[in-house]
Amino acid sequence: MGDAIFRQRSGVLGVGIVSKCGLLTPAQLAGLGKLAETTGCQYCKMTTRQTLIFLIPSDRLEELRKGVAALGLRIGVFGEIVRNVKACAGNKDLCQRALSDVFNLGGELQDRFMNRPTPRDFKISVAGCHRGCTDPYCADYGIVATGEDTYNIYLGGRGGSRKPVHGTLIAEGINGEGAVALLESILKTYTECAEPKERICNTIERVGLERFLPSEDFLAKYRSREESDFLSFAGLGG
Numbered sequence: 575m576g577d578a579i580f581r582q583r584s585g586v587l588g589v590g591i592v593s594k595c596g597l598l599t600p601a602q603l604a605g606l607g608k609l610a611e612t613t614g615c616q617y618c619k620m621t622t623r624q625t626l627i628f629l630i631p632s633d634r635l636e637e638l639r640k641g642v643a644a645l646g647l648r649i650g651v652f653g654e655i656v657r658n659v660k661a662c663a664g665n666k667d668l669c670q671r672a673l674s675d676v677f678n679l680g681g682e683l684q685d686r687f688m689n690r691p692t693p694r695d696f697k698i699s700v701a702g703c704h705r706g707c708t709d710p711y712c713a714d715y716g717i718v719a720t721g722e723d724t725y726n727i728y729l730g731g732r733g734g735s736r737k738p739v740h741g742t743l744i745a746e747g748i749n750g751e752g753a754v755a756l757l758e759s760i761l762k763t764y765t766e767c768a769e770p771k772e773r774i775c776n777t778i779e780r781v782g783l784e785r786f787l788p789s790e791d792f793l794a795k796y797r798s799r800e801e802s803d804f805l806s807f808a809g810l811g812g
C-alpha cells in the first residue's frame with residue numbers, strides 16, 4: 575500500500591490526485607492548472623475513478639505534494655486498502671436526476687474509510703439514482719439511492735477485469751447512516767474471513783454470502799424514513 579505514484583516506462587511519474595467525489599472548485603481547478611505548469615507536467619489525465627493523474631518529472635514530486643495539499647486536495651492511495659470513493663455528483667445542484675444527497679455521503683465515506691487496510695484493494699461506488707453513472711453494480715461495495723436518504727446496497731462486484739462480476743443486492747431501503755454502519759461491519763467480516771490478497775468477491779464465493787448479510791434487526795434499525803412510510807402505507811408495519 576502507499577501513495578498512488580507510478581513511474582512510467584519513460585521515467586516520468588504519474589501522480590494520482592483525489593478530490594471529494596471528483597468535484598473541483600474553480601479555485602482548485604485554476605490552482606491545478608498553475609501547478610501543472612510550474613511542476614513541468616506534460617499532461618493531466620482524468621481516470622474512470624475520478625482521480626486526476628499528473629505526469630511530472632520525478633524531481634518535482636515534493637513541489638507537487640505541497641501544492642496539492644495547499645489546494646485542499648490529496649494524493650491518492652494504492653494497494654491493499656480502501657481506495658478513494660467514486661461517487662456521482664448527486665445532489666439538488668449537481669444532477670437533476672439525483673434522488674438523494676450522495677455527494678455528501680460519498681465525501682463522508684471517503685473521509686472515514688479511504689486508506690484503511692483490507693486484504694485486497696477495496697472499491698466503493700455511490701450513485702444518486704439507479705442509472706449508476708459511477709458503476710456501483712460492479713464495485714466491491716456499491717450504494718444506489720432509491721429515494722431521499724434511502725439506499726440499496728450491492729456487495730462483491732468487480733469491474734476492470736477480464737471476468738467482470740455484478741454485485742449482489744444485500745440490503746434495500748436503508749438510510750445513509752445504515753450504509754456507513756453496514757460497510758463497517760462488512761470490512762470487519764472481510765478482514766476476518768479473507769485469505770491474504772483475496773478480493774471480496776472471491777471470499778464470498780469461498781465462505782458464502784450469508785456471512786456478510788445484515789440481520790433483520792439491523793435492517794429495521796436503519797430502515798429509511800421513506801421506506802418506513804411506504805411499509806406503513808402498505809400495511810406491512812414499520
Ligand code: SF4
Pocket residue numbers: 662663664669670671672673701702703704705706707708
Ligand atoms: S447516477 Fe443518477 S444522480 Fe448520479 S450522476 Fe448519474 S444520473 Fe445523476
